Amino acid sequence: MIPILTTYLSFSxxxxxxxxxxxxxxxxxxxxxxxxxxQDTYKLKGKRAQLVSELKSLGIHAPNVLxxxxxxxxxxxFPKDFLDKAYENIAFPIEGGQTISQPFTxxxxxxxxxxxxxxxxxxxxTGSGYQSAILKVMGANVYSIETVERLHQxxxxxxxxxxxxxxxxxxxxxKGLPELAPFDKIILTAAxxxxxxxxxxxxxxxGKLVAPVGDLAVQKMILVTRNGxxxxxxxxxxxxxxxxxxxxxxxAI
Ligand code: SAM
Numbered sequence: 475m476i477p478i479l480t481t482y483l484s485f486s487x488x489x490x491x492x493x494x495x496x497x498x499x500x501x502x503x504x505x506x507x508x509x510x511x512x513q514d515t516y517k518l519k520g521k522r523a524q525l526v527s528e529l530k531s532l533g534i535h536a537p538n539v540l541x542x543x544x545x546x547x548x549x550x551x552f553p554k555d556f557l558d559k560a561y562e563n564i565a566f567p568i569e570g571g572q573t574i575s576q577p578f579t580x581x582x583x584x585x586x587x588x589x590x591x592x593x594x595x596x597x598x599x600t601g602s603g604y605q606s607a608i609l610k611v612m613g614a615n616v617y618s619i620e621t622v623e624r625l626h627q628x629x630x631x632x633x634x635x636x637x638x639x640x641x642x643x644x645x646x647x648x649k650g651l652p653e654l655a656p657f658d659k660i661i662l663t664a665a666x667x668x669x670x671x672x673x674x675x676x677x678x679x680x681g682k683l684v685a686p687v688g689d690l691a692v693q694k695m696i697l698v699t700r701n702g703x704x705x706x707x708x709x710x711x712x713x714x715x716x717x718x719x720x721x722x723x724x725x726a727i
Contacts, residue, residue, distance in 0.1 A: 512635065514547045521561035522548070525577055528563055534581040538589065542608045543581055548574075550632065551604040570622040573717055574602040575663060586684045586697045586711060587659045589614050596654075596676070598647035598719070599663035603629035606640045609661075616640045617654060619647035621720055648721035650676040657681060664719035665693045673723070674698055674706060686716045690725065 526544050534540060549560035551574060559566060565576040584605075589595070591613030597606055600620035606629070609616045618640055620626040626644040633640045643651065650660065655676035662685035669687055677683055677700040686693035695711040718725040 512550050518549055525561045529581050532578055534585055536585045538612050539581050539585045542611045545611050546607045548604055551602040568602050570625050572601050574604055580605050583661055583684045584608055587682050593658040595659040596651055596657045597661050600629045601625060603632055605663055607638055610638050610640050619643040619645055621646055646721035648719050648723035665716035666719045667725055670723045686714045690718055
């Protein structure tokens with residue numbers, strides 16, 4: 475008998491985890507099947523596939539980044555009343571006056587970092603948790619720090635529900651996380667007034683840091699590579715507009 479397919483077919487967290495795992499090329503999924511409010515659908519998967527095509531046309535070429543965008547349901551990290559917007563290539567307001575970054579920006583920063591499995595990555599600005607999830611499904615060991623307590627708590631709970639093993643820290647990330655340094659990669663997801671050596675010094679030799687640096691209106695996407703003890707190279711990758719980094723090395727707002 476041919477099964478009747480509906481356009482709205484729901485998935486359980488079990489299947490979503492399988493999706494995460496397959497993005498890491500892990501074939502066997504043995505997570506117990508539990509129903510959850512977080513649901514993925516064929517329609518939303520289709521919208522994600524369209525988003526992946528759009529990102530490709532905008533210059534995102536790294537296969538592991540494109541696979542991760544395809545695997546992570548962005549709508550899980552999106553304000554519930556606006557799910558229809560979750561796969562538009564736009565930043566969107568979240569709690570605490572903050573934003574979930576534009577998919578292109580997430581993909582661009584991730585591509586610049588050249589993430590490899592088991593990289594130890596520090597993210598400064600957890601926000602919705604979407605960027606952390608992208609890094610995690612690429613196989614990184616993620617430490618994510620957030621200064622808005624409500625956002626930190628919400629992301630922590632969401633990661634737990636999704637079975638994503640991401641270390642979440644509440645505090646001022648503008649200082650980095652010296653107690654857990656060095657990191658292979660560091661990503662700032664808020665606009666920094668300048669790059670301070672106390673942050674770049676937390677990179678492993680050979681490590682990379684990506685950060686939007688500039689004034690409050692527009693920032694350059696800066697990629698720093700640590701080549702030696704006191705040797706760094708810098709390159710610039712276009713203009714962006716982020717919410718401000720606060721804290722001791724951020725903006726006094
Ligand atoms: N990566 C996030 C995502 O995927 O949703 C987007 C983050 S949003 C553009 C920037 C975040 O940086 C905000 O949640 C903001 O509260 C946080 N932030 C700003 N200054 C910070 C600081 N000093 N330490 C940690 N987080 C900070």
